[in-house]
Structures are given as C-alpha cells and as structure tokens.
Amino acid sequence: MTKDRLYIYDTTLRDGQQTQGVQFSTPEKHQIAATLDALGVDYIEGGWPGANPTDSDFFAEAPKTKAKFTAFGMTKRAGRSAENDDVLAEVMNAGTKSVCLVGKTHDFHVETALGITLEENQENIRASIAHLVAQGREALFDAEHFFDGYKANPDYALACAKAAYEAGARWIVLCDTNGGTLPHQVFEITRATIAAGIPGSHIGIHTHNDTENAVACSLAAIDAGARQVQGTLNGLGERCGNANLTTLIPTLMLKEPYASQLKTGITDEALRHLTQASRQLDDILNRVPRKQAPYVGASAFAHKAGLHASAILKDPTTYEHIDPERVGNARVIPMSNQAGQSNLRRRLAEAGLEVAPDNPALPMILDEIKRREAEGYTYDSAQASFELLARRALGLMPEFFEVKRYKVTVERRKNKYDQMVSLSEAVVVVKVDGEKKLSVSESLDGDGSDRGPVNALSKALAKDLGRYQALVDEVKLVDFKVRITQGGTEAVTRVIIDSQDAQGRRWSTVGVSANIVDASFDALLDAVNWKLLRDSGEV
C-alpha cells in the first residue's frame, strides 16, 4: 500500500513569536531554523517581511534550508491592485519561493473588522493568489476564522477558499484562529470542504490550543483528509499556543492509523533528536522545560506510582505508550513514598549499590524515606541525597569530615552615604583528619553586591576542607530552589541545590528545616559529601 504524503509546516518563527513574552533575535531565528531543517519539516515560515525590523532583517539574510522557506503576509487591501499594495510588495520582495497569505473567510469579520463588502474580500483573495502564481511563487492561502466562518455562513467561507484554490493556491489552510472549535466540528467541516471540491491533498490545518484541543483538532482534520499540518515547536503561539509539533510529529510517525497510512519528510533518526530540539528552544527562550510535556518532557516517562514502577521493571510496555528512546527521551523511576522495595533496589543499583532483596536495611530505608517525605523532603528531585541516605543505612558512607558548628550573621544598616546596605558573614568550623578548621566568608560577589547568608555559608563551608580541598574547589552551585512545604506560621522550608563539577556532572541535594539557613546548609553538606563519595577514591 502506498502511503499518502503528509506535509509538516512549522510556524514557530511567526505564530510562535506571538507568544506573550517571546521575541526572537535574528541569530536565534537562524538557530531555530537550522534545528527545524535538521528535523526535516517541509516548510519553515520565517515571519512577516516588513512587519517589524527583526523579521525584515531575517529575510534579508534568509537561511539556506532544505525545507521551503516561506514568507507570511496578508492578501491585498481593497481599492488597489495586488501589484500596487505596498504591504504585499514587501512580502514579495523577500524573494521566497513560497508565500503564505492570510485572508478573511468569515462574513462577520469582513464586515466588522475590514468594513468592506463580501465581494470585495473574495476578489482580494483571488487577485492576491493570482499575483503570487503569476510571479512564479508557490502560493498558500491561510483561511482565517474558517471554522467559525463556516458555522456562520458555510457558502461564503467555502466561496473564499475556492477563490484561492481556483486562482492557483497550492494549499488552502483552514485556520481555527480563535481556537474555540472542537475536534468533531473540525472533522465535519474539513470533510465538507473536501466534498465541496477542494482535494484533501491541497488542504492544510492550523489550530490553536484555547480548549486544549489543538493536537486533537489537527488529527481530526487529517482524519478527514487534510494533508498539511501547521504548528510550532513546544506549542508556542498566540494566547494558549498553536498545535504542538513536538507532540504531533511523534504521534503521526509512531501511532496508528497514521504510521501505516501516511509518510512525513522526517526520518526515524531525526525523530531521535526531538527531545533535544524541544530543550534547545527552551534554552533560547530561557525557560524551564515543561516536565509534563508529552513525549519530550522530563516526566513523560517517569513512573512514580508504586504499582506502575514495579510492573515497568518486569516489562516497560506495561506503563509506556512508546519507547522513550524513539524521541530521544529516557525512562525515570523516581523515588517517592509510593515506591516499593523493587524500585528502591533499582535506584540503588543505578547508584552502583547492589543490594540483595532480603537485606534488612531495605525496609529501614523505605521507612526513613517515607518519614522524611512526610516532613517535606523530596527524593524524586534529589537523587544524590537519596544515595547518601541509603549509604548511611547500609553502613557504606564514610565520614569525610565533621561539622562542629556554624554561625551566620545578616546585617542591614546605613552606610556613610546614608544608604541602606546589607552584608552577611558566615563562620564554619569543621574537623578534617583530626584537625579543627575555622573558615569565614562574606556574601559579596565580584561586583560588591550582597548575595545573602546562604552564599556566605556555602563559601565558608568550601573554604578549607583539608586534603579534599581540590575536589571541593571544582564544585559549583548551579541552581537553588526554595519552597515552603507547609504554609502559615509553622512554615517548613525545603531547599534543593543543583551542583556541577569540572567534568560537567550534575547532582541534586535536599535540605528541610523550619530554619531556611539550616535547610540550605544541609543541602550544601550533602552536595559536598556526594562529590567526595564519587571522587575521593575512599569508597
């Protein structure tokens, strides 16, 4: 059986940039375009030439892509010819082989937003598309509000779509611009559009996520016969976002009936870079990747429930809908108060500790974890602290050094210029190899600004640890998270610290206390101990 070709159209650089708070620079646009091209999408929409300086710059030095690099714009305005519309001219001047023009298909919008007659609008569509074709460009027509338009006046919406198709548009893209259409309606209206004479091989679908159905609506249109699907990486886009290509691509490639009926331009090998592409975009946007993201999120294959975790150990297909490696992701079995002993043994094995099933320390460790989680600890996100806890219970944790005491002072007072300034100072006293060592540090960073008591404490702790100093020197605190696990006046604070060493190894530790400085200190201590455990050569 021959498979139908399904085309993937990416609009991360145009509709994705409509996300509140997102503004790509020109170099970032190049970086994203290169990632999309390596992934193998068919079209990359680069922006709207002339609409703003960044988009214009980007088209001026357009990337060379295997994908069809596409300019976005709008149909000509009424009262002038396509040749004489300056907005359209800027779009044409970008010189891309393919051009996508948005136009109205909903009678209400033609009359309310544009204030022109229905006939004028239809003629604007026809003439604009004809102009693109006459100039030798591949023409796409973005039928704005098509589904709402069809619900209000099906004849007019279809007449607009057909005007574009008959003028030579390669694709008529049905847009659910306001994002309010539900999947079964998308299916029916797409089917009706095909029945009205526009073949599915010329129909695209463009949805928004306002009812959390952007992916489902895209699939519904494909079910009805549409053969181009538009979306963005990580579901960026105006308001709640566009259809998420990071989800749609693996669904279309790995799941039935799509996998056996359709083919995309994306290879199985390229698909293995999907998680990486998603994380790269978050890096560019300086966002924390969404853990729960389908397929690519850090939690997408994390099995927290005890029943699930124990079955996964027997056979991963029991609780996984696909093999995470196919999208470049990985399975995670977190420690949690729901996990059982088999999960615990697996986690210990990952930390290099083979423990027999009948080892009496196992139930003790599990109890200790449950007790601590009830206090506010979380070992899901602090694997290094988990390992230290388990090693102590198993008698496999050396004492590298002993903390005798610490003291931190936080002071705010007026300086000689009558400005309020803050300063923290920490003293830590440790005993290493029988020798007592006092260290003191203050909280100022390079530019003289105060970084607070935890900073001072962390520097004092790491200042003199005797023969371990070289190892400790390379540990960098890379992230610091605080949350109050119990509100109100009895507030308990949980601190999670991410550390990194010279080899790029990263690990997380946790501390919990009603005293935030104490909680931080405990997490710092675990971070240092874990490093010594790995690299001191004493274990």
Place this chain on the structure above:
Amino acid sequence: MTKDRLYIYDTTLRDGQQTQGVQFSTPEKHQIAATLDALGVDYIEGGWPGANPTDSDFFAEAPKTKAKFTAFGMTKRAGRSAENDDVLAEVMNAGTKSVCLVGKTHDFHVETALGITLEENQENIRASIAHLVAQGREALFDAEHFFDGYKANPDYALACAKAAYEAGARWIVLCDTNGGTLPHQVFEITRATIAAGIPGSHIGIHTHNDTENAVACSLAAIDAGARQVQGTLNGLGERCGNANLTTLIPTLMLKEPYASQLKTGITDEALRHLTQASRQLDDILNRVPRKQAPYVGASAFAHKAGLHASAILKDPTTYEHIDPERVGNARVIPMSNQAGQSNLRRRLAEAGLEVAPDNPALPMILDEIKRREAEGYTYDSAQASFELLARRALGLMPEFFEVKRYKVTVERRKNKYDQMVSLSEAVVVVKVDGEKKLSVSESLDGDGSDRGPVNALSKALAKDLGRYQALVDEVKLVDFKVRITQGGTEAVTRVIIDSQDAQGRRWSTVGVSANIVDASFDALLDAVNWKLLRDSGEV
C-alpha cells in the same frame, strides 16, 4: 429538553499527587479539597488510605464535603477473600461512603504484572465490588488499561467491566492508563462498551495526556455516552498528567453541543472562581502558573498580534472564543501607555485612591512597577505592597517609623548532650516619634523548637513600635511563600507574606532580594506599614 447529568470526579489529591515532584501535606490536601468542594465537583478522591502516612492522616481527619469524598484502593489479591485482604481492609477502614478500586482488564497485565489466571482476576474484581456493596458503599471500578486491553482482547476487557457492573458497581471507569489511545479510538471503544450492555450513565472516563489528547479523549468518551469524567486541576498527574478539569469544566459548560445537552453540578457563579482555583493550586505547589493554560492562563486572553488587538477593540468576539469573565480571567491588550494607565487607575480606585487621568505620577508609577516586575516583584499577588508603592509616588504615605538597622545571627552548634541544635537571634533598631528603640528576639517557639531567622526578625520588628504597639500586636503572619525568580548562581528570592489582624482582615506584601532575609524583612515592613495605614487614624 431535559439535560443529561454529567458527573465530575476529581483525582487531584490521588492521581494528581503522582506528578513528579508533587507531595501534598495534610493541610494542603484540606485546602485543595475545600476549593474543589466550593467549585462543585461531584466526587473528590482523597488518596489511598494505607499507602503512605500522609494519605492515612488525611483520611483520619477527612474533610466534610458536599462532594462525595472517595477513597482509592485496589481490588483484592488472589488467594484470599475480600474480607481478609489487609490492603483492601485499610481502604474500607477509612469509612468513606464511596470507594474506587482499580483492577486489571488487560489480559497481558493480568498474566505479566500480576501473574495470575484470567479467571482469578475476574473473580477478584467481582468479589471486591460485591464486598463494597455488601458494606453499603457506593462502588466505583477503575478499569485499568481498559482501552489497550480492549484492543488486545475485547472479550476479556468487557468481561472484567461487566463483572464489576453486575456485582453492583455504580460506575465503571474506563482508564487509558498509559495515555496512548487516540480520541477516535476512545470514542469507538466506549460506544462498543455501551453496546455490550453497560449503560453510559454508569460509565466514567479517565485519560492521560501522553499524546496531548487527554481532554479530547474525555470529550470523545462523553460523545459516545459516558456520563462521568475524571481529571485533575491544572492537569496534574502521573507522567504528562491527567485530563485537565480546569479546561474540561468550562468546555463542557460553555460550548456546544455540551452546554445544551448536559448539566454538571457546577454553577455559573462557581465557574467564575476557576482561574482563582487554578492559581491557588500553583501557589500551594509553589509553581509559576502556566501562562498559556487554556481558559485560566495569564496569556489565554492576551492579544499580542497587532491585527488582533485592533479588532478586539472594535468587538471582543473577533478574537476570543469565550468571554474571559465567565471563568474569572481577564483580557490583556498589549501595553500601550494609554491602556496601561486606565488599568492602573482602576487598581488604585480599588485601593480607595481616586487619581485624575492627567496626574503626572501615573506614568511614574507604571514605570516603577515595570522596573520592579523585571527584578522579580509581583504586584498581582501583593496588593498591599502595590498600594504602598503608589502612595509613596503620590506623596500619600506617611513615615510611621524609621528602621535604622537590623542584625540576625543564625547559629548551629552541639549542645551539652552532643546534639546539633540551631538558634537564631535578631536585633532591630527603629526610630519612632524621635525615639530610638532596640529590640531583640530569638527564634524559639512555644515548645522550644527553632523557627529560623525570619521568625526572630519578625518578632523583634514587632516588639516595640511605641504608640503603634497595640496595632502591631494584633498582626499575625499567616502565610509565608518563597520563590526563586531567577535560577542559578544569581538566584533572586521573592518572599510573599500574608498577614491577618484581629478583625480577620488579610493582606499580602512582597519583598525581593538576592538575600532571603532582606527580602523577608522588606515584606514584613510593608505588612506592618499597611496595617498602620489602615488603622492608625493618621491618613
């Protein structure tokens, strides 16, 4: 036409807690249950009694809800009677009127994960449900992996579901446990299940978001006739989450065909608190609310594209699928200075400050807020600090007292029993009515345990404020939230403090600094100043 009743079943406290990194405390569970009950869901699943200490504690002091408070557990194991299964006994001992038991319906799982015969499993289901019914409980059967099971062996999956139904289960909940089933398959299999003899009025749907279709799959099952829908607030849940009730509820209430064919237990008035309920959960989890969340996200009705924004000003329905007020959300139109200022005047009026449109302080306040929000402040959740900032700019804020300096010491050392103990001590120096006052406090609470530096500081600040002392004495710190607004080594801390006075008035203040003690102190200062502003009689 009479509308079919559709039941909403919330599992935020059980499946929602399977989210990686989520661990609710008992007070948090109570708070969430109260919110769900106010919203008007039909069932609140509280957890699995006996599975862990937090769940057991919660059921021991179960909340009194209008909703049916439900315990979760699993069907009895093979080789013992329902009466003699200790895991089931713990669930029954929680004493809830309704109980939901999960059981297998996929032959592969019965044989691989449980290692028992298909007949044994079917008998476990029947006997467990019969046991619930005999004990006078409303019984729900969670048919785990029902869709995958049906695809592999429809007769067996149906036989299991029917065993539960015939034993008296009120609801047979069809679960897409691995989240890999697509909407059209959910529709067909649900329809086939109804055709096989289980009425839709006894069928529930429970989906996961692994292909971003959890909402669409829930709707597909309802389209096929299911009349109970399960999900969680904000789509929490194992791996990629459960069906998002925050999306499903407004879709079912506001969109066709659901609005005219179905009725839920949720009123239009309660729906207006949906955004608030969603944000409250994020507060509890100390998560940044997802801006792009459908219906309730801060961007859900934000119109960034220029074409959209100008049309919205003519008629909001041009680019909005629903009126944002119906879910307690608000429209956001990009900050033209004009739009920003009228919005600001509205907020000032809410604080009792009528400011003329041409007041030159308005653009200054707007700039100051933008600058501070870029630093990490948030004035949405700290209305009292917003009011103080505006009053200072307007010259309407008296200086009740002046803080000259403060100093906090945090110390951890061994006591005479060789135990590590911590203690914080704070000195605050203020000037009130020309008189300098030194106060000192330590961080111990009634039972002698250390509550940390912020506690000591708060007590020292409130210890002697001269003629304001009586007012300050009645201020209680009722909540304390900390968030790192910028990760990494440059961590910046935001502290939000909720205070309450003798009249039950509650207000929120914010402080931001790289130094967590400083940030806390600023929020405390604002809290005290706001109280004096309201009640000192000097303004």
